[in-house]
Amino acid sequence: MAALNIMPIVRKEFRQIKRDKRILGVLLFIPAMMLFMFGYALNFDVKHTRLAVYDEEQSRLSREFIQLFFNSEYFDYVRTLQSKSEINELLDGEHVRAVLVVPSTFSKDLQKGRSTSIQVIVDGANSNAAATVLGYINAIIQQYSLKVMSQSFMRLGKQQITLPIDFEPRIWYNPELKSAKFLVPGLIAFILMVTAVVSTALSVVRERELGTMEQIMVSPIKPIEVILGKTIPYTAISLVATVMILVLGYILFDISIKGSVLLLSMVTFFFLVGGLGMGLLISTLVETQQLAFMIAVFVSMLPTFILSGFVFPIRNMPLIIQGITYLLPARYFLVALRAIILKGAGLSAFWDQAIVLCLYTVVMIGISSLRMRKILM
């Protein structure tokens, strides 16, 4: 296998990429843009929830209670309603996500030591946000309830009640709960998967569609040299993109690689090679770029986005779907990535994932090179 034979193909591929700057833009600019987006704009934190209030009593106490909700960034004050009928319109038109109704007997009940309840109406269409909002509101009300309880107890002349349990929360690996830290490893997996599979598939199929494949077949180049020549440029570019994401992640979001960089490189390399293998396999199965692209997207990009644990946690998926996720290399890669980057864990934490990843890569490369050889012979 002569390196001399590979170089012309590599050079041609690079020339192709340079001629169509858009591919380069996609491979380098898009990851950076996604990182920015995920870091600053896109997250799952449920903050600035639009909240309207209907205060039936409008006493000092009720206003004090209502103010509790707007003291933090979790709720944004939208409006105080004049009548109950406004609730329908506000929720139907998605102007607010929740409405608080403070009863007209609020302070009277509390002063007499009677328990009272606040009605909370929540837009359940976005169930995740709704569940979280319910939880926040519940927590705020619970806190106030404990305060009221100890105050009324004091007023009864007894000593101050001490709360029996001191709740001590500890958040590991990501103390400030930055969504970016959760999303960055997934982003790397996503970018690598898309680049490896889609570009490899397209680059080979393009030759078949344009008819230049025959020229390659009659030349003395060996199949393995063609494969290497075609995949090296995209490998290089996606590795550059990965490093760029990691560097940007460090600069912007303080995401440093807590674990071993060597381990990270090895795992990434295996994943990338497996993805390239899959791209090659796809290119041997179809003849038009259109089809190659669609299949590549449906087999790599969409499953990686939806099913790999990148955005949606796998644990919450129905068991059948969880079974499907076992077929995705990105799933295993993501566990390893998160373990190394965020938790600083060693191979012992994800050795089972690593084995599956290696197996997958070997199988992919094996099948695709067999088929490539058949085509190029």
Place this chain on the structure above:
Amino acid sequence: MQDKKMLRLSIVAPILQLIILGYAASFDVSNIPMVVCDFDHSPSSRELIRSLTSTEYFTAVRYCDKTSEIDAQLDDGHASVAVVIPDGFEKDLGSGKTTPVQFIADGTETSSASIGLNYAYLIISRYSQRVVLESLIKRGSVMMPATISAEFRVWYNPELKSRNFMVPGVLGLLLMVMTMILTSLAIVKEKELGTLEQIVVTPIRPYQLIIGKLTPFFLIGIVDVVLVVFFATFIFSLPVKGSVLLLFFLCLIFLMTTLGLGLFISTISRTQQQAMMTAIFFFMLPMIFFSGFVFPIENMPKIIQYVSYLIPLRYFFVVVRGLFLKGVGLDILWPQAAAMLVFGIAILSMSVLRFQKRLG
């Protein structure tokens, strides 16, 4: 369309995507695997643990004797949270002293972590409250202190099934993929293969050419809408609460915007690969991200929130959610309909002009 495989793909693919996304895409947080480190082993500590695990939020996966075991469990992801009850818990409760209960959460899955912490805080402080009330009763206190509780009403989706949120959203995605991307690809393919020039020299008028090119994808869009409504109603038990006719009408307006965008992309791309990359990475992905489907718009910086007003998908989601889940009518949805109409007319006119210029 000549390519039989493409035809089959454009019908099978949406169905598959819809099914998988509908089932898989869930942020519902339940059964969070928990490590329990109980150093007290008393009835009170067991009761606290039970109050956590008897809910659907937490599932105890391991009972440990050493806090170092928590490290291993969280590191490899077998558990996502851990609760540590110190030795002397029951004794402290009995003597009125404050005792600390540590709750550890794996912060890498940020949404699960914050929701889990919130639930834990809620459950544990309710337990606290119960302990105080019980001790008051035991001391023979006649006056019970007042407490405040919340009475929740969840509208539109009382069981909080995230599927109900995802399925309407997927409709928007599918329409966009099937109409915008396929349109641009088909037109560019003709440009690439040179067959477009052949058509130009025939006596066909430009607008007839455009209508001819867009109609198949328009029909595909309609078929997709029908399919989604069918699947939603009969397989996901998610019928359209509002008027189905209104849904179709508003989908038509949305299709105007996607077809217009597809046409536009075909005028700025030379090769199919270019069209694909542009459509997906420069149009579809940003539109998905900033339309409020997966990530709430309220969290974005104000500048980006303003940009999201330019995205037709944003209005389409409000429409679809409104019609599927809330049963609202045009009286509530007219702003969205108007916005999409304006955008649709604008992008179609612009793309048609560009297209004619290129042909001429």
